[in-house]
Amino acid sequence: MAEVKLLGAWGSPFSRRVEMALKLKGIDYEYIEEDLANKSPLLLKYNPIHKKVPVLLHNGKAIVESLVILEYIDETWKTNPILPEHPYDKAMARFWAKFIDEKCMPATWQIMFRKEDEREKAIEEAIQNLKVLENELKDKKFFGGDKIGLVDIVANFIGFWLGAAQEAAGVELVNKESFPVLCKWIDEYVNCKVIKENLPPRDKLIAFLQPRFMASTWKY
Known part of the structure; x- marks a missing residue:
């Protein structure tokens, strides 16, 4: 079974987007809340360039930037598509x-x-x-x-x-x-x-x- 983790922040519309997509797809995931004033070693490790949330971890591989993550989710899990087919x-x-x-x-x-x-x-x-x-x-x-x-x-x-x-x-x-x-x-x-x-x-x-x-x- 695929391991899915999401590094996010409660007030971020960007990380909430990813949660919405995961829920719409019915994907089980672990949510990890980040304190953006005191960024964790995990966040700095997996998003060393921007040092921002959201970060999606799928089987240990990191995907960053909410729009990129949304497309990745849609391409990886085919049920309940969020992008049109045509x-x-x-x-x-x-x-x-x-x-x-x-x-x-x-x-x-x-x-x-x-x-x-x-x-x-x-x-x-x-x-x-x-x-x-x-x-x-x-x-x-x-x-x-x-x-x-x-x-x-x-x-x-x-x-x-x-x-x-x-x-x-x-x-x-x-x-x-x-x-x-x-x-x-x-x-x-x-x-x-x-x-x-x-x-x-x-x-x-x-x-x-x-x-x-x-x-x-x-x-x-």
Whole structure:
């Protein structure tokens, strides 16, 4: 039987992605919580370049970077695929996953940490990116169609972390008036059993984020 271990951190959307994929696939694994302020020898051994979570250990071999890990999981365990079968659809899923990581996430975090005179531009950029994402979702239940797929898993930050970050920072970026389609997806997403079971406690996450935003240039 294959030995699967996951080095992660409770508040990391990146390591939670991997847990979601493992649970959707029905894969047994051992979870090892990392203290990122005091990184373990195990983490430094298996991810010496980035020294970050998540790290998936499969029979002693390490795979790092959440998007790479998700594809590895899908290719290794064929049940309940998270990537489409058709090459074009697969390519599009990869494109939107990268769009979320490279455009949506950085833009939304910048709102929380930018100086006051730079915040308006950051808000504009974040709204524009989220509108593009909402247009891609259109009338689908999930980005993956009728079931959760790669893009939905990668979008866990928007589905859960963004709401907690908005509350912690005292700002509102996404609401039902501005993003009705995205908000409908968020409701479906966080109430999906596998996703719901693999989200951190909201109160704990907000308490973790608040002092970080208060220490930044954000002023309430």
